[in-house]
Amino acid sequence: MNRNFASILVGAALALASVTAAGAGTLEDVKAKGFLQCGANGGNLIGFGATDEKGEWSGIDVDFCRAMASAIFNDPTKVKFTPLNAKERFTALQSGEVDVLSRNTTWTMSRDSSLGLQFVGVTYYDGQGFMVRKSLGVSSALELSGAKVCTQTGTTTELNLADYFRSNNMPYEVVAFEKNEEVLQAYEAGRCDAYTTDASGLYAERLKLVAPDDHMILPEIISKEPLGPAVRQGDDKWFTLAKWTLFALLNAEELGLTKANIDEKKTSDNPEIKRFLGIEGDFGTPVGLSGDWAYNIIKNVGNYGEIFDANIGPSTKLGIARGLNNLWSKGGIQYAPPIR
């Protein structure tokens, strides 16, 4: 009896000691399971990460994941989305619950250095703004002294808000909710004078108000919010793949490659386009992909400009101008290293 007990103990000891077994590379894992697990916005942020009545996902962040799936599988549908709130998102990525976090997340130094994750790049240059009722008679954020401000907790916005009001010596009161829905409801009920979040978010949330035209977004942008996808630290191959997925989207726009014309561009004499399409050189193999990885991205999802226009551009309900997010060659700051 005692011997049995001892052997159980030894067995338990071995089992516990092997808890720290390391997994294979993320790309191998993703290929093995046959789909990409993508952390997206669970708060229904129109234009970035949202689901419609049929449960179909859409948005810039969502399309980035589809682009990655296209690069890996040549199939944009091989993505499963995990809806995450602001608080859960990093833990979900750290713990391996998602392979990539694409959820309008601001790239900051502390997040890059101490959370065990790495930002891939910037899919959308954003900044924090304020929405107020037009009836308040305020035309600048500097007139918001003494205002009660609603926001979502667990984001960089609380910090920016505090910094802005402190540096301008204005008293304020912050009412911070866990979920976007409640922030909006409280703002609409009149609990707060202003609603603050990333400007893109404000445009999206305003659409959900009963009378969107009664509200305005103030011109001040009080922070830099470069939003982008992130991956776990320690898997450079996966990081490179994600990074170049984004660059491929930008380069395609710069080269004039679109979903519609990419097939006819196969006959193009432009060496840059030839490299992009995998006709010349092999850029896929080193990142663990096929030679036509970039072609697959554009064929399935479209280039950056197409994604922008389809989700948040001037022709959508959000109607956001390209602004900073235009290509560097067109007055914006979106710039991608070349594929060569």
Next chain:
Amino acid sequence: MATFLNNPTIRGWVFQILFVLVLGWFVWDIIDNTSRNLQKANIAAGYGFLERTAGFGIVQKLVPYTEASSYGRALFVGLLNTLLVAGIGIVLATLLGFIVGVARLSSNWLVSRVAATYVEVLRNVPLLLQLFFWYFAVLRSVPGMREKWSFLGIFHLNIGGLHVPKLILGESAWMIFAAIPVAIAVMIFVAKWGHERQSRTGIRPPIGLINTAVLIGLPVIAFFIAGRPLHISMPVFTETGPLLRRGFQTDSGMTIIPEFLGLLLALSLYTAAYIAEVVRSGIQAVTRGQTEAAASLGLRPRQTLRLVVLPQAMRIIIPPLTNQYLNLTKNSSLAVAIAYPDLVAVGGTVLNQTGQAVEVVSIWMIFYLGLSFLTSAVMGYFNKRVALVER
């Protein structure tokens, strides 16, 4: 050796020691594993972040706090907010619960049906829904930030919260507070003297009257001796000027925020339904013979309830009551849903800004565990006092 192990006392000890060793090693292994994995994933660990500047604002703070305070201070503010809502919630839930519980047993058909309906409805709707209901129902039905409802000219309600006069303590205000324990000591003495007098002469002196006078009188006397160190700051309501400047001014009076009111209301109403059931079952567990015996001794129904039934019911009521208090305290962590800055809400912000998930979650767990232990200890003390002493 075999006989040694056959000794039940020794064998008992051996297995207990083995169990503790295995458990200890298991816990250590988990901690060690976690910290090694965190290190491997380049995630910073440790509690050093508590001293760094928090940088965010909190809407309700019982102790001084600014954006320049530390994360540790922010968590402390959150903890106090949790304690405040749990403490007041427990008092309200108990009062209401006892009333409803007794009312459920009323011989008045209407009263008992109303109490029963209350219990059934409140118990069977999830607390989070009730929380949203009270919060948004209150928000949507009260006047906006630049209007108000006033009661008696000193209480004002609008969407910004309940605005009440605020007591400002002067330097020598401590004397007033010092008078309270003195008054309590005097009251205990008076009560003892009264009882002794009653058993000696059969005449009961007006203890209640004397004690009330002492409780109010002593602090009032202290107030005048200390040179009247209390001032009242009335809420100031401005109706002119730019729209943002209208309404109640932040530096006047005291504002009880609607998030607090909503949470308090939901927690106390919800828990009161459970407490009512606890009270009802406790009272029903006291045998009918006790009531009948009391009646045959000539006690009135009210006296029977107060002197015979309730003291016996308390023995049965207190243990499950403790459970309800613990539940209420833990349920207060739903606060973050309606923006009340409790420990979980503030901790969530800290977690997000620092990314120290393991540390913040461990702080949450330790605080809630500590609170629960404290509640259990206090209730255990009361339980001992009312428990049946077997002779």
